[in-house]
Amino acid sequence: MLLVPDAVELILSETEALPAQRLTFQAALHHTLAAPVAAREPVPGFRASIKDGYAVLSSDGPGEYEVAFEAFAGAAPRALQPGTVAYIGTGGPLPEGADAVVQIEDTAFLGADAGGAKRVRIIKQVSPGYDVRQVGSDMAQGETVLTAGQHVGAAEVGILATVGATEVEVHRKPKVAVLSTGDEVCEPGAPTLQLGQIRDANRAMLLAAAAATGAGVADLGIARDSAATVEAALDRAIAEGADVLLTTGGVSMGDKDFIKPLLERRGTVYFGKVKMKPGKPLTFAKVPVPEQNRSLLVFGLPGNPVSSLVTFHLAVVPCLRKMEGWEEPRLRRLHVRTAMPIKMDPERPEYHRAVATWARPEGAAPGAVCGELVAASTGGQISSRLLSLRSANVLLEIPQASGMLPAGTLVSALLIGDLSAMPVPEVPAITTLPS
């Protein structure tokens, strides 16, 4: 049986980045660039003052000077004659003839003389270029400011705006269709449940998980346990332009497990089992869509709610990341110390749900540089117990073995959430400067 890392490699080898589309720089937020972006002009495009102060010819040196004129940001100044200075604002263009700026704090304003000319005493000797941003010192003309594969966040939107790249090439985001299967599965809002019925947790959860990756989603509803209804849903996914179909339930060994035979008939099943806990019946297939010259990737996720979301993180997330252009689509791995003993499974490696936070040893001196990521188990790990995923931000990679893993063991963990639930450290300054 395949192990998870091998399954992920197989999935990635069958997944391609989606084609590029042109979007405005603002609509490109949370997309991945498909082409590099270069600065079309230098930034700054002129010698700009870093301070409010006086533009000077540095070789004039300290002394009393006439303030010949004022050079503010946004206006082209006159040329400066030696022996005079010009008032300049932060970001203002340095006048020709000036080569440095003396900040206000290093000057004394002397008022106007009898003729009305303003005068100032320059106190500090500055060298050429002092408090001046040279042309292209932030971004050189033609410099690559963003590379293909770069994720566009807020800073990147600002960089695009700075260089005037108001339209960019980004990868299209995948569209994910989600189908629940099972005669026992009811809408979450069902007023009452008959014996054996359950509310559909998986569909809303997987739609949310797909949307959280930035993918588009399509809700295919609940299919009854019949090959025909499931096949009709597969065709609906294709008709709606889905790139990926997620089904839940019906992939195990039961009589009503229609998913694998259907996928075998319509396409290629790459695997129908993975040696993992939870999620053993995870199925991955490709269904050709010849009339659209493409394929639909299908993940048959197990029906147990925990198994469906854990397999989504482990198998589907890397696939979606590759589609949207990530250069490294695999989940990030951390090392964490277990906060409690963890029971191991002798038959399958387990992806144990846990909450990782940064922890400092008890009694650590305030400000002492110490601490590490510590993972607390979410409790009972049976694959029906969705509470085992509540607030979980890591999946501990627990090896296949008998017995207990003692508390305090350093284990590898895959990041499935963020670390923002961490406590705020009590002492902010932990940086010790070299003496």
Ligand SMILES: Nc1nc2c(c(=O)[nH]1)N[C@H]1C(S)=C(S)[C@@H](COP(=O)(O)OP(=O)(O)OC[C@H]3O[C@@H](n4cnc5c(N)ncnc54)[C@H](O)[C@@H]3O)O[C@H]1N2
């Ligand atoms: N004889 C065997 N039986 C089972 C095996 C096996 O190897 N041999 N594997 C077990 C494992 S492991 C898992 S995981 C499950 C997966 O089964 P299916 O994917 O076929 O899922 P179902 O049987 O349809 O349902 C399992 C479970 O999950 C509940 N469920 C289903 N859909 C939803 C939904 N949308 N929302 C909430 N809960 C859902 C369902 O009621 C069942 O309780 O198979 C084991 N069996």
Ligand code: MOO
């Ligand atoms: O693989 Mo199943 O998810 O253990 O219950």
